[in-house]
Amino acid sequence: MKNILEIENLSISTKLSETEINIVDGISLSVSVGEVTGLIGESGSGKSITALAVMGLLPSNLKISSGSIKLDGLELTSVSQKHFHNIRGKIAAMIFQEPMTSLNPVIKIGEQIAEVFKLHCRLTKKDAHNKAVEALSKVGIGDPKKRAEQYPYQLSGGMRQRVMIAMALASEPKLLIADEPTTALDATVQAQILELLHSIIETEKEKGILFISHNIGVVSEIADKAVVIYSGRDVESGDAEALLNMPQHPYTEGLIASMPKHSNKSKRLCTIPGQIPRPIERLSGCSFRNRCSFAKEICSEEISVQSKNGYKLRCIKELK
Amino acid sequence: MKNNSKSLVKLENVSVDFSISNSLFADGKKKLRVVDEVSLEIYKGKILGLVGESGSGKTTLGRASIRLIPIAAGKVFFNGIELEKLRKEELRIMRRQMQIVFQDPNSSLDPRMKIKDLIGNPLLVHRIAKNNELKDRTAKIMERVGLSPDEMHKYPHQFSGGQKQRISIARALILEPEYIVLDEPVSALDLSIQAQIINLVLDLRKELELTYLFISHDIGVVSHVSDRVAVMYFGRIMEIGENVFEDPKHPYTMMLIESLPGKKIKPVGKPPRGEPPRGEPPSIFESRSGCVFYSRCPIGDEECKKIVPQLKNGVACLKKNGC
Secondary structure (H helix, E strand, C coil): CCEEEEEEEEEEEEEECCEEEEEEEEEEEEEECCCEEEEECCCCCCHHHHHHHHHCCCCCCEEEEEEEEEECCEEHHHCCHHHHHHHECCCEEEECCCHHHHCCCCCCHHHHHHHHHHHHHCCCHHHHHHHHHHHHHHCCCCCHHHHHCCCHHHCCHHHHHHHHHHHHHHCCCCEEEEECCCCCCCHHHHHHHHHHHHHHHHHCCCCEEEEEECCHHHHHHHCCEEEEEECCEEEEEEEHHHHHHCCCCHHHHHHHHCCCCHHHCCCCCCCCCCCCCCHHHCCCCCCCHHHCCCCCHHHHCCCCCEEECCEEECCCCCCC | CCCCCCEEEEEEEEEEEEECCCCCCCCCCCEEEEEEEEEEEEECCCEEEEECCCCCCHHHHHHHCCCCCCCCEEEEEECCEEHHHCCHHHHHHHHHHEEEECCCHHHHCCCCCCHHHHHHHHHHHCCCCCHHHHHHHHHHHHHHCCCCHHHHHCCHHHCCHHHHHHHHHHHHHCCCCCEEEEECCCCCCCHHHHHHHHHHHHHHHHHHCCEEEEEECCHHHHHHHCCEEEEEECCEEEEEECCCCCCCCCHHHHHHHHCCCCCCCCCCCCCCCCCCCCCCCCCCCCCCCCCCCHHHCCCCCHHHHHCCCCCECCECCHHHHCC
8 A cells, every 4th residue: 555654764863962862763654545553652752753753843953863754755854944834734734632722812713724725725815715614514513604703712622623623634635643633632522533533534545644642542443553652762563453452562561451441440550660761861772671571681782673564563572 | 338338528419609700701790500419428448430521520529529619509528527517727627637639740739849848748737747757757658659758858840740640649648638539640641650650549548548539531540440430511410320331321421431442452331333422511601401411412302401300329311210
């Protein structure tokens, strides 16, 4: 299947008092057309930074130090900021966790979406407005004409996230990056937004979604492929169902085991001892080894990635 | 269960109003009912889980249960004593028995205070210990929650999120309370850290025979820790009982379970992926009549629009218990 996004060995670094620190340390992942790739990681693991790099939105103190990002065949690491301005939105668009901070509170919903059409499709004000109303109804907002005239504060959290999705889709991007899009939402509304993203990928088969979340349950609902990252590295990736049901990396295993389940009511949960290391205190070799029960001496050396039928594992355990 | 369990905290028809008279967007004086005639009991040594979506009033109910905020109507009993009737000094002493842990330790721990003061100050305020005894007790409780007493002189920003939540728990525990309200204690934490804190909370309950009100929007977490669960919606209890998630009766509880992600990897409730839930939680500014869940309910009818369902056999639904 054709890949819309291919990230190879991507490293993103920052300078901290003259020493280079890799925040993202050799991540590889891909998003295929008509599929959702779930990117799982805890806070500080580098998942959002990876997404920002794809969008060309890295903060100025971070830079891509090595690796490649291919978006629809175009090598992004060599693209100038000026050219990026043209690509952004057209090939890839992004939705963020908290819609209230991404929407402008003093501009009407319709106008904010119409702006995309004016900018990307060079439509007139009136045409752009009509397209905006159409975009709102596409993402399941009832009475879109009235809603277009309202301000963000008049909409509920779920509806605001729908507006964000409408805005991201307005320029018909091939890749949609959703960074924790349901984290700020209630359970019932979260299910609705997941359903919406699901229907987008079903109906528009030429699109792909990179879905970033710390919530394994949410990823299992929507992703075809999954990538687990820990401390700036992808530790395991492959078919989502296989990965989440039969995790092979000790970290993924530990994560899934530490999810509260009804079946083990009031029992102690399995925990991963210790804490997530900050990039500056990352260990040599496998950065998970000080929390890992399988760790051996050899883990302090560079661990090569094993690969079989599209499944990848960065561990000394043999890939099954 | 009910017969051999003594209730420690008891709420009788408790309502809480918020006044929005001076708010920027309100015209004229207005009162909002945030908690609406809630009655429930929390048994000694047990954990009552309270789930609900944002704005359902679960935090307000938790705070009302320790009289942190005034109630508009109803009664709150602690150990059989009505809190509303206590004088200020009596209430102050009673407060030792009931503590609260807040969701976000970043905003509930004063960034300019050292850990030893954050944890130890309740002992000073309640004139229980000072000087060396204060230091010893602070060290002891820090050790108990998994912090090193050597870190006593540090400030909150020097700790990770999980450790900060341990500090909050230590602060709640130092007065040796009987009852603790845990208001979304793990929501701000990463999964691997969340499990550590849940284990700590469960261990402490066993060891110190504590009683908890465990508030969370996360059904997985609540069903894991709780002995009984109450489901709240728009200020009202929809369902309460021991088997709420195994055998949901109320359509709202069913909707919540249905919308739970991750059924493919963890079997909870019924697995098939059905219709996504309808509608969104109402805003507290909306007026209410009849059943508060009516607008989103798949089985509601005209009758539900008019009659307020009362909690009967643990379920507040006209269609399910015909009250």
